[in-house]
Amino acid sequence: MKAHFADRIKIPPGFWEGLRQLGIAAHDAARKARLPLTIITEPAVTTAQYFAIWQAYSELIGETAIGIIKLATVFDTAKYPPTVLATYHARNYRDALNRMARYKQLCPPESLQITEEGEHCTIELGWLNTEQPGPSMLVGITLAFLLELGRRGTGQPLTAKFVEFSHPMGDLQALEAYFGCPVQMGAKGNRLILHRRDLELPFVTYNEELLEILTPALDRSLNDQQRSRSMADTVKWIIKRSLTGGRVDIQAVAKEISMSDRTLQRRLTEENTSFKHLLTQARHEQARQYLANPSLDIKEVAFLIGYEDQNSFYRAFRHWEGDTPSNWRKKQLGANSL
Structure with a gap:
């Protein structure tokens, strides 16, 4: 069964620091x-949420x-997470780009495809786990960072x-001045085409000892991520974050991960599960977790896992555990006090 990448994206602290250096407070972006x-x-x-943050930065800065x-030039390399930091200590530009493409899988949603042919090296930007392209600002930053990687690494x-x-x-002229080459807008895709000869340039930041630690x-x-992550994990995670006080449906979850509900249904079927089954699992797991907290009353627990009335929650819980929420809680609290 094909593994899917969970929709959980880590934002490095350096991102918020970069915004601060540009005069944008993190809370304003949020x-x-x-x-x-x-x-x-x-x-x-x-x-x-990740796309929304990048769109917010675009609107706050004013000019894409x-x-x-x-942001590409102000970002402090030392603030990068290990997945990106390893690329700055590669042997040469080619090694760095290949590491970037490989380890980018650990921090979606961007994906990179590198092709070397003739005198050119083409890097095409794609997206993991989403059918929707990212905001223009994120697209531009991603390609700019790849060139910045070469500039900082080689000096x-x-x-x-x-x-x-x-x-x-x-501003087309500003971009052409930064990249040092013609820039086309309205193309079929998003690509950075490099001079292949530059890939051989050694990195002045090469650190063999650090790579021996980071690479394994x-x-x-x-490898662990590719074995364990699935679309079902992603969906259940989103459901749990969205249960409180509202009805969660497949359309809402599909929109959250930028794909159609039909595609999401197909992906879940491939993993031998369904949205309804995952919703039930999420509610059951959250109910057990909330009931273990004696400060929450039963009515509040029902609300927190998305039930509009307490009776519906009681019926569901008896089906799951063969007992009422109150009795189950008493037994659990009694067992934990022994």
Whole structure:
């Protein structure tokens, strides 16, 4: 069975620090994205939340091209997570790009496909676990970071051969000055075309000892992720985050991960499960967790797992556990006190 990447995206602390250096407070970005302020300290966010944050930055900075260039150049390399930090200590530019493409799978939603042919190296941007393209700002930043990687690693003012964007990116002249090459908007995809000869350039930041530590750990993480992550895990995680006080349906969850409900249904069928089954599992698991907290009354637990009335929750819980929520809680609390 094909594994799917869970919709849990880690935002490095360096991102918020980069915004601060550009005069944008993290809480302003969260508000603009219409997300709770706790998103700043959340260990992971969904694809929809991740896209919303990038769109908020785009709106706050005002000009897409300028926002791309400013953030790409101000971002402190030391603030990158290990998945990206390893690329800055690669042997050469080619090694760095290949590491970036491989370990990008650990921090979706972007994916990178690298092709070397003739005098050119083409890097095409795609998306993991979503059918919707990311915001223009995120697209531009991703490609700019790849060139910035080469510039910082080699210590040379490298330029690209050609850059293609599928959507308008703002100030064309500013982007062409930054990339050092022609930039096309309205293309069929998003691509960074490099001079293949530059891939041989050694990195002045090469650190063999650090790579010997990072590489095995990252490879293990990637292998574990590919074995364990599934679309079912993703859906159940989103359901649990969305249960409180409202009806959760497949359309809402599909929208959260930027795919159609039909595609989501197909993916779940491939994993021998269904949305209804995952919703039931999520409610059952959350009910057990909440009932273990004696400070929550039964009516509140029913609300927290998405039931509009207490009677519906009672019927569901008796089906799951063969007992009422009150009796189950008493037995659990009694057992834990022994």
